[in-house]
Amino acid sequence: MVLKLIWRVFDVLCYVAALAFFVWGFFRINTTTGIFALGVALLILGLLSEMVAQKQGGGD
Numbered sequence: 001m002v003l004k005l006i007w008r009v010f011d012v013l014c015y016v017a018a019l020a021f022f023v024w025g026f027f028r029i030n031t032t033t034g035i036f037a038l039g040v041a042l043l044i045l046g047l048l049s050e051m052v053a054q055k056q057g058g059g060d
Contacts, residue, residue, distance in 0.1 A: 019045065 019041045027034030 016045075 023034060023037045023041050026037035
């Protein structure tokens, strides 16, 4: 049970780190694409958090 929880947390941390490096790479290209990539990344994170909340029975 504890190992399963640790694995989920690790999985989420890796996903967020991957998005962070994705956005950082676009900021290295130029600021406009970096801001666009940040918006897309936040949109994806928002949708995923809503999916998790619905799966667990929470949310608005």
